[in-house]
Amino acid sequence: MLIRPVTEDFKVIGFYMGRIFLVVAAASLLPLTWAGLARESNPFGSFLLMTGVFALLGVIGVRLAPRESELDWSHGMVVVALTWLIVPMIGAIPLFLSGHFGRPLDALFDAMSGLTTTGLSLLSDVDHVASSLNFWRHFLQFLGGQGIILAALTIFAGTGGITLYIGEARDERILPSVTSTARFIWAVSVVHLIFGVTSLGLVGWQVLGFDLDRSLFHGLMVFFAGFDTGGFSPQSTSIGYYHSAIFETVTALLMVAGAMSFGLHYALWRGPRRSVFANLETRTILSTFGFTMVLTILGLAATGLFVDVAGLTRQGFFQVLSAHTGTGFSTVPPAELAKWGGLAFGGVAIAMALGGMGSSTAGGVKSLRIGLTIKAVVNQIKQVLLPEHALVGTAYHQSGRKHLTPALIQSVMVISLLYVALYLLGAGIGMAYGIPLQEALFESVSASANVGLSVGVTDPSMPILLELVYMLQMWAGRLEFVAVFSMLGFVYAWVRGK
Amino acid sequence: MRRLVRLTFLASVFLFIPDPANAAEEVSVPEILELGAELAGEEVTVEGELVGDYGFRDNGWMWTQLNGDAYVQRPIREGGQALGANVGIAVRVPVELTEALDPPGRYRNRGPVVRVTGVWKYHDSTRPGESYLQVQSLTVTEPGRQLNEEVNWTAVILGALLLVGAGVIALLTRPKDWQRPTFRC
Numbered sequence: 001m002l003i004r005p006v007t008e009d010f011k012v013i014g015f016y017m018g019r020i021f022l023v024v025a026a027a028s029l030l031p032l033t034w035a036g037l038a039r040e041s042n043p044f045g046s047f048l049l050m051t052g053v054f055a056l057l058g059v060i061g062v063r064l065a066p067r068e069s070e071l072d073w074s075h076g077m078v079v080v081a082l083t084w085l086i087v088p089m090i091g092a093i094p095l096f097l098s099g100h101f102g103r104p105l106d107a108l109f110d111a112m113s114g115l116t117t118t119g120l121s122l123l124s125d126v127d128h129v130a131s132s133l134n135f136w137r138h139f140l141q142f143l144g145g146q147g148i149i150l151a152a153l154t155i156f157a158g159t160g161g162i163t164l165y166i167g168e169a170r171d172e173r174i175l176p177s178v179t180s181t182a183r184f185i186w187a188v189s190v191v192h193l194i195f196g197v198t199s200l201g202l203v204g205w206q207v208l209g210f211d212l213d214r215s216l217f218h219g220l221m222v223f224f225a226g227f228d229t230g231g232f233s234p235q236s237t238s239i240g241y242y243h244s245a246i247f248e249t250v251t252a253l254l255m256v257a258g259a260m261s262f263g264l265h266y267a268l269w270r271g272p273r274r275s276v277f278a279n280l281e282t283r284t285i286l287s288t289f290g291f292t293m294v295l296t297i298l299g300l301a302a303t304g305l306f307v308d309v310a311g312l313t314r315q316g317f318f319q320v321l322s323a324h325t326g327t328g329f330s331t332v333p334p335a336e337l338a339k340w341g342g343l344a345f346g347g348v349a350i351a352m353a354l355g356g357m358g359s360s361t362a363g364g365v366k367s368l369r370i371g372l373t374i375k376a377v378v379n380q381i382k383q384v385l386l387p388e389h390a391l392v393g394t395a396y397h398q399s400g401r402k403h404l405t406p407a408l409i410q411s412v413m414v415i416s417l418l419y420v421a422l423y424l425l426g427a428g429i430g431m432a433y434g435i436p437l438q439e440a441l442f443e444s445v446s447a448s449a450n451v452g453l454s455v456g457v458t459d460p461s462m463p464i465l466l467e468l469v470y471m472l473q474m475w476a477g478r479l480e481f482v483a484v485f486s487m488l489g490f491v492y493a494w495v496r497g498k
Numbered sequence: 499m500r501r502l503v504r505l506t507f508l509a510s511v512f513l514f515i516p517d518p519a520n521a522a523e524e525v526s527v528p529e530i531l532e533l534g535a536e537l538a539g540e541e542v543t544v545e546g547e548l549v550g551d552y553g554f555r556d557n558g559w560m561w562t563q564l565n566g567d568a569y570v571q572r573p574i575r576e577g578g579q580a581l582g583a584n585v586g587i588a589v590r591v592p593v594e595l596t597e598a599l600d601p602p603g604r605y606r607n608r609g610p611v612v613r614v615t616g617v618w619k620y621h622d623s624t625r626p627g628e629s630y631l632q633v634q635s636l637t638v639t640e641p642g643r644q645l646n647e648e649v650n651w652t653a654v655i656l657g658a659l660l661l662v663g664a665g666v667i668a669l670l671t672r673p674k675d676w677q678r679p680t681f682r683c
Binding site: 047122315461 | 532534535550551552554555556561565569573575578579582583584585588603604606608621622625627630645647648650653654657659660664665668
């Protein structure tokens with residue numbers, strides 16, 4: 001029998017959401033300060049309004065505090081799913097008030113895309129956007145990539161809980177407690193921030209000949225979007241704007257770091273490093289990257305778009321890496337990417353669908369699930385081929401020796417199939433609006449796997465239904481379904497429960 | 499008489515000798531992006547706004563972006579509609595042509611609108627895979643200018659009121675020690 005949630009349940013959910021809103025209100029002081037320092041008075045007003053809304057909702061939520069309650073699984077998942085819906089709604093306020101969006105839904109689309117680190121954008125005239133607004137767009141990707149909940153867990157030590165952590169699509173507890181794990185993740189991010197901004201800033205200043213302040217600005221924006229595999233960029237031509245192989249190399253390093261699981265970061269920092277390459281996930285991602293890269297290079301060679309191997313390899317490598325890590329940066333315009341037919345197009349689309357590592361900032365099915373699925377299929381084939389009573393090994397290496405159990409296989413298969421269904425949903429709706437299959441599928445995969453590469457379908461003139469579907473895909477894809485289904489179940493219980 | 503015929507002949511020859519700037523095909527930025535490979539190596543003339551940064555590199559070239567979209571003539575800050583993404587190409591300009599340029603287009607600033615003639619380098623093999631316009635001549639058709647920025651007072655006042663409201667609620671409903679909830683996770 002379904003039990004209808006009572007007032008106390010709503011109070012618990014409201015209390016935790018209130019705390020998270022207060023953290024986001026504190027975070028939104030950064031773009032507010034930026035706008036103040038840059039004397040950008042128009043964005044300053046809209047950031048003040050956004051901060052006020054977050055603060056008010058936060059205080060009201062916290063004051064709903066129940067007398068005593070445990071944050072159970074259901075509450076935690078609802079908190080996560082709702083937070084990831086409401087934060088973009090409020091975060092869209094400064095975007096919409098900037099005048100760079102035709103309708104409020106477009107601003108919400110960009111905020112959702114930013115927070116889920118997708119990178120698809122409906123922003124008009126990005127080349128004339130205020131620097132503080134650009135900071136907010138990129139900072140949203142940083143917040144979303146790290147995890148808003150993770151930020152809250154770091155600050156409100158001891159009151160978060162494993163449910164919130166898992167709800168945000170992280171299932172790897174690197175250190176004994178969730179709080180210490182969250183702090184480790186922030187430490188890794190800060191080290192990369194220092195490395196990323198310094199390196200990109202130096203390249204911008206010394207190699208590209210930009211002014212120092214603009215070099216640091218570009219460095220910070222590209223770091224946020226690269227390390228958190230977001231894909232927004234401060235200029236309309238993405239990474240192609242810089243016309244520099246060195247800049248692309250540093251960006252590529254950040255994308256790779258962002259697509260690595262934080263468990264892998266931990267192993268690389270504190271050893272043993274050799275075991276990293278024994279991990280099923282590492283081997284899988286290296287194999288799938290190699291496979292999609294070969295596919296793309298062969299496809300590009302067949303199109304005849306490039307006159308030399310060096311150009312073909314450079315552009316192919318960057319696009320495939322961007323797709324596989326779920327970043328969405330590009331060095332070619334969308335119109336040209338749409339011309340990458342056949343194998344090249346397939347290579348990039350497959351790379352997007354597969355995604356990065358689990359518990360990273362990347363989206364997609366994730367390498368560990370791919371590896372486990374392949375292992376399960378191979379075992380099944382072995383079982384058929386070998387004598388009836390023969391035993392097939394089920395062990396695999398992933399931060400130690402583990403076993404492939406039927407429950408694990410089931411869980412992996414369900415999530416993988418849900419991703420495939422999500423990819424097909426957006427493609428089907430796109431095709432219903434007359435978009436060719438290839439482009440509809442590409443854009444749908446890009447939204448669901450939180451990548452952000454576009455062949456031009458995502459545009460302010462796109463149908464509203466398609467826009468809503470892409471937003472749903474970004475949200476569900478980022479949270480890996482569990483929190484979304486829990487929230488739907490909670491709503492159903494509220495309506496139909498007794 | 500023979501002299502007059504000779505002069506007439508020479509004058510007509512000069513009339514039909516193409517001026518280098520006029521010989522270039524007149525195209526728009528969206529056309530360059532659309533045609534891409536078909537224009538590879540061709541001399542083209544294109545007009546647009548310089549935006550972003552002026553990147554002065556060691557080798558005597560300045561890199562920037564040339565936009566040819568609706569915002570060149572009607573910036574959003576001046577009431578232009580939000581019509582989608584920018585449409586721009588990279589341009590590589592000899593440093594000596596950049597001396598009289600106003601700052602590039604950014605927030606509150608419409609960059610100079612220029613008319614440039616140059617060779618369209620599509621997937622240039624000397625810069626693996628990059629596409630850009632190598633500029634030979636540049637004329638400023640409209641200088642850069644400041645764009646107005648208006649303060650959104652409604653947002654400022656509403657935001658301040660909400661913050662004050664949040665503070666007041668927090669103070670008035672501050673729980674006593676015995677009322678603080680205990681949580682287990």
